[in-house]
Amino acid sequence: MNEQGSGPVSAGQEETVPRRLLAVATRLFAERGFDRTSVQEIVAAAGVTKGAMYHYFDSKDDLLYEIYGRILREQTERLEKFAATEAPVRERLVAAASDVVVSSIANLDDTKIFLQSMHQLNPDKQRAVRAERRRYHERFRALIEEGQRTGEFRTDQPADLVVDYFFGAVHHLGFWYHSDGALSARQIGDHFADLLLGSLRPSAA
Amino acid sequence: MNEQGSGPVSAGQEETVPRRLLAVATRLFAERGFDRTSVQEIVAAAGVTKGAMYHYFDSKDDLLYEIYGRILREQTERLEKFAATEAPVRERLVAAASDVVVSSIANLDDTKIFLQSMHQLNPDKQRAVRAERRRYHERFRALIEEGQRTGEFRTDQPADLVVDYFFGAVHHLGFWYHSDGALSARQIGDHFADLLLGSLRPSAA
Amino acid sequence: MNEQGSGPVSAGQEETVPRRLLAVATRLFAERGFDRTSVQEIVAAAGVTKGAMYHYFDSKDDLLYEIYGRILREQTERLEKFAATEAPVRERLVAAASDVVVSSIANLDDTKIFLQSMHQLNPDKQRAVRAERRRYHERFRALIEEGQRTGEFRTDQPADLVVDYFFGAVHHLGFWYHSDGALSARQIGDHFADLLLGSLRPSAA
Amino acid sequence: MNEQGSGPVSAGQEETVPRRLLAVATRLFAERGFDRTSVQEIVAAAGVTKGAMYHYFDSKDDLLYEIYGRILREQTERLEKFAATEAPVRERLVAAASDVVVSSIANLDDTKIFLQSMHQLNPDKQRAVRAERRRYHERFRALIEEGQRTGEFRTDQPADLVVDYFFGAVHHLGFWYHSDGALSARQIGDHFADLLLGSLRPSAA
DNA sequence: TATGAATGAGCCTTCATTCAT
DNA sequence: AATGAATGAAGGCTCATTCAT
Numbered sequence: 052m053n054e055q056g057s058g059p060v061s062a063g064q065e066e067t068v069p070r071r072l073l074a075v076a077t078r079l080f081a082e083r084g085f086d087r088t089s090v091q092e093i094v095a096a097a098g099v100t101k102g103a104m105y106h107y108f109d110s111k112d113d114l115l116y117e118i119y120g121r122i123l124r125e126q127t128e129r130l131e132k133f134a135a136t137e138a139p140v141r142e143r144l145v146a147a148a149s150d151v152v153v154s155s156i157a158n159l160d161d162t163k164i165f166l167q168s169m170h171q172l173n174p175d176k177q178r179a180v181r182a183e184r185r186r187y188h189e190r191f192r193a194l195i196e197e198g199q200r201t202g203e204f205r206t207d208q209p210a211d212l213v214v215d216y217f218f219g220a221v222h223h224l225g226f227w228y229h230s231d232g233a234l235s236a237r238q239i240g241d242h243f244a245d246l247l248l249g250s251l252r253p254s255a256a
Numbered sequence: 257m258n259e260q261g262s263g264p265v266s267a268g269q270e271e272t273v274p275r276r277l278l279a280v281a282t283r284l285f286a287e288r289g290f291d292r293t294s295v296q297e298i299v300a301a302a303g304v305t306k307g308a309m310y311h312y313f314d315s316k317d318d319l320l321y322e323i324y325g326r327i328l329r330e331q332t333e334r335l336e337k338f339a340a341t342e343a344p345v346r347e348r349l350v351a352a353a354s355d356v357v358v359s360s361i362a363n364l365d366d367t368k369i370f371l372q373s374m375h376q377l378n379p380d381k382q383r384a385v386r387a388e389r390r391r392y393h394e395r396f397r398a399l400i401e402e403g404q405r406t407g408e409f410r411t412d413q414p415a416d417l418v419v420d421y422f423f424g425a426v427h428h429l430g431f432w433y434h435s436d437g438a439l440s441a442r443q444i445g446d447h448f449a450d451l452l453l454g455s456l457r458p459s460a461a
Numbered sequence: 462m463n464e465q466g467s468g469p470v471s472a473g474q475e476e477t478v479p480r481r482l483l484a485v486a487t488r489l490f491a492e493r494g495f496d497r498t499s500v501q502e503i504v505a506a507a508g509v510t511k512g513a514m515y516h517y518f519d520s521k522d523d524l525l526y527e528i529y530g531r532i533l534r535e536q537t538e539r540l541e542k543f544a545a546t547e548a549p550v551r552e553r554l555v556a557a558a559s560d561v562v563v564s565s566i567a568n569l570d571d572t573k574i575f576l577q578s579m580h581q582l583n584p585d586k587q588r589a590v591r592a593e594r595r596r597y598h599e600r601f602r603a604l605i606e607e608g609q610r611t612g613e614f615r616t617d618q619p620a621d622l623v624v625d626y627f628f629g630a631v632h633h634l635g636f637w638y639h640s641d642g643a644l645s646a647r648q649i650g651d652h653f654a655d656l657l658l659g660s661l662r663p664s665a666a
Numbered sequence: 667m668n669e670q671g672s673g674p675v676s677a678g679q680e681e682t683v684p685r686r687l688l689a690v691a692t693r694l695f696a697e698r699g700f701d702r703t704s705v706q707e708i709v710a711a712a713g714v715t716k717g718a719m720y721h722y723f724d725s726k727d728d729l730l731y732e733i734y735g736r737i738l739r740e741q742t743e744r745l746e747k748f749a750a751t752e753a754p755v756r757e758r759l760v761a762a763a764s765d766v767v768v769s770s771i772a773n774l775d776d777t778k779i780f781l782q783s784m785h786q787l788n789p790d791k792q793r794a795v796r797a798e799r800r801r802y803h804e805r806f807r808a809l810i811e812e813g814q815r816t817g818e819f820r821t822d823q824p825a826d827l828v829v830d831y832f833f834g835a836v837h838h839l840g841f842w843y844h845s846d847g848a849l850s851a852r853q854i855g856d857h858f859a860d861l862l863l864g865s866l867r868p869s870a871a
Numbered sequence: 872t873a874t875g876a877a878t879g880a881g882c883c884t885t886c887a888t889t890c891a892t
Numbered sequence: 893a894a895t896g897a898a899t900g901a902a903g904g905c906t907c908a909t910t911c912a913t
Contacts, residue, residue: 068898083375084375086289086292087375087376089883090882090883090884091881091882091883100898100900101884101900102885102886102898102899102900103897103898103899105883105884105885106898106899110883110884111884167371167372167375170289170292170372171292205454208450209439209447212444212447215425215428216451217425218428219424219425219426220420220421220422220424220425222424222428223420223423223424223425223427223428224424226424227420234414234417239417242413242414242417243421245455246418246421246455247455249410249454249455249456249457250450250451250454251454252454252457294906294907294908295908296906296907296908304873305873305875306908307874307910307911308873310909310910311872311873315909316908316909478876494786496701496702497785497786499903499904500903500904500905501904509877510877510878510879511878511904511905512876512879512880513876513878515905515906516875516876516878517876520905521904521905576781577781577785580702580782581699615864618860618861619849619857625838626835626858627835628838629834629835629836629837629839630834630835630838631834632834632841633835633837633838634834636834637830643824644824652824652827653831655823655865656828656831656865657865659820659864659866659867660861660865661864662864662867683893683894704885705887706885706887714894715894715895716887716896717889717890717893717894718893718894718895720887720888721893721894726886726887726888873913874913875911875912875913876911876912877909877910877911878907878909878911879907879908879909880908881905881907882904882905882907883903883905883906884903884904885902885903886899886900886901887900887901888898888899889897889898889899890895890897890899891896891897892894892895892896
């Protein structure tokens with residue numbers, strides 16, 4: 052992003068131009084995919100000119116990169132909120148798992164983009180996003196490992212595999228979830244958390 | 257696809273032109289995505305001309321559609337093989353779950369395409385693929401419901417939700433799996449099947 | 462250039478598409494410069510579409526490169542014709558010098574392009590053109606050195622400096638020559654050759 | 667140029683903004699050509715903003731025009747210094763010829779620009795520059811004609827042709843000269859002056 | 872069955888310039 | 893004297909597809 056992009060712009064308008072562009076791009080990328088969305092469509096929907104867009108963003112790619120940045124920032128913040136409490140590890144994991152589902156549904160556009168547009172980023176940016184994502188996963192994994200150490204969770208499942216397993220399910224939400232389905236976001240979150248917990252419960256024996 | 261496409265062509269060459277095109281397209285679509293792969297690249301890699309491709313396929317879109325068709329056919333066949341045995345439902349589910357993981361890894365290109373290219377199909381074909389996919393999921397779901405009826409699996413998790421949960425994890429394999437990882441495809445399959453079973457195990461009580 | 466470009470195309474039309482493009486581009490590049498000439502203008506003047514141009518040439522740059530190739534080929538051929546006769550070196554040099562002036566005037570567009578568009582070529586192609594040009598200069602320089610060895614020309618002027626001196630004057634023709642001037646191309650050629658000879662004549666002594 | 671541009675500005679800084687812009691533009695135009703240099707690059711390299719540039723100069727074109735003005739002013743001054751002495755015409759011509767070479771090399775960026783960017787000026791300004799250049803050439807030609815009148819130089823070569831011949835070589839310096847070559851600027855200047863004189867020496871007879 | 876020239880619409884990006892402040 | 897957001901036109905290039913052969 053260009054340096055100018057971040058600061059507040061001409062107070063008085065509730066939405067700055069770069070912010071509006073980001074919002075519009077998020078929606079369009081989710082709807083029809085990055086490659087199928089033209090810069091022309093983005094600026095038209097945002098009500099600005101192409102020149103304005105390129106004043107704030109280096110490229111279409113950069114726009115996507117900023118979206119990834121926002122998503123990762125938001126998700127990391129939320130996870131931290133649930134993972135860092137004083138509650139028992141079991142409860143913290145359930146809360147975090149349920150919340151990531153709820154927020155993935157609340158921001159379904161983000162969820163769809165995350166899954167589908169990684170390959171459209173240029174290699175450098177892709178690496179950066181993957182690295183940040185890895186840190187997020189590691190934070191989540193730490194919760195599982197903590198439970199494994201305390202004996203609450205079974206230890207014959209590699210924690211990182213469980214993380215990939217669970218987040219596969221989460222990312223996939225954008226594929227099938229519809230707001231008019233039988234279950235609310237909250238209910239789905241609780242079910243998913245429960246499925247995760249079930250997988251981690253030590254065998255009966 | 258044009259009518260001529262399916263039959264055997266000019267015996268003597270082990271790979272017919274349409275078959276080669278499909279194979280090459282599968283690889284390229286997985287590597288760089290549908291939109292980033294040009295028809296020119298496909299035909300060049302397959303060693304034929306554009307005219308030849310358009311002789312066998314109606315469009316680039318059609319090429320992708322045929323790939324989806326093949327993937328679904330293969331997956332359905334495999335599922336049927338494991339779901340229709342005489343074994344106890346628990347064992348049948350484990351076998352099917354493990355196998356879909358192993359074969360998803362064995363055909364990682366297919367897995368990547370499935371996840372990422374659905375949106376690139378035109379609406380009609382997309383509907384057709386989704387319908388076929390639904391049938392596949394339903395077959396899988398039937399296994400779970402069978403276990404729920406027999407009391408082997410807990411009933412407080414909607415079977416269709418569990419299916420979406422599990423296949424999210426499966427589709428996501430293409431995102432993180434690398435052949436040089438610590439676990440073999442078989443091991444991952446067993447772990448995944450085990451995680452699924454764990455989720456379905458009735459609560460301690 | 463793409464491979465297809467060179468061969469004869471659909472006999473019957475006297476000018477093939479790539480040939481027409483090259484001719485038109487030569488004129489336009491000379492008139493307004495490479496950077497000021499758009500691909501759109503070139504194809505419009507040639508009566509073809511952009512797609513057709515990109516079917517035969519890799520880029521606008523490639524078009525320029527092919528023009529350089531043609532110019533160098535033609536100039537080298539002509540030089541060889543005059544430099545390789547049995548005549549005394551003095552006469553051969555005069556003939557070659559006079560001819561390069563006459564042909565530079567006859568193809569004034571080429572002359573203008575040569576001087577002005579080298580920097581527009583991408584580095585690799587620029588190197589290739591410079592190398593070819595160097596070979597041409599060396600052939601010319603060999604004539605001067607031959608005369609210096611026989612004692613006909615003065616030896617206190619480095620032959621390569623004389624070559625650069627003379628060709629500076631030749632390249633500059635495109636800058637000031639107009640067909641309605643007082644002197645014919647032939648006369649200018651003779652004058653230039655005479656000036657060159659004068660410079661090489663041993664001092665009075 | 668806007669009226670404000672010329673006077674001294676905010677003493678204390680050794681280089682005024684317009685002066686810095688001109689210097690930077692000269693370097694960049696020489697390096698990559700006028701059309702390939704963006705206003706953005708110029709102002710960035712000069713450490714000012716676009717607004718500042720447009721405060722001092724009417725356009726990018728105007729920047730180039732001012733550079734041409736400076737070059738012509740400097741060259742004319744130098745020529746006058748050598749042409750107006752009391753020395754014999756032969757010596758004055760040698761001194762002027764040698765000096766123009768030395769100063770063309772000392773200001774190689776100017777030399778490159780002069781040759782290559784004339785076409786980028788708008789027609790009016792181009793005419794003005796050409797007219798000024800013509801006056802310069804005429805001053806130089808007058809020296810030759812003076813020598814022809816006195817019988818020191820041969821008269822069968824039109825003086826204006828000789829001028830174009832010689833300045834072709836001079837302008838071409840930017841094309842091949844490198845500071846690490848075998849000859850110093852001074853040596854090249856002497857050789858060029860000598861070649862010019864040789865061309866003008868009356869035939870042996 | 873296959874060629875490959877040609878199309879035409881669309882894509883991302885650049886850029887000189889303006890103008891309110 | 894200077895800023896920097898915004899414009900709008902143009903630029904080079906790509907690409908799926910068609911069609912005469």
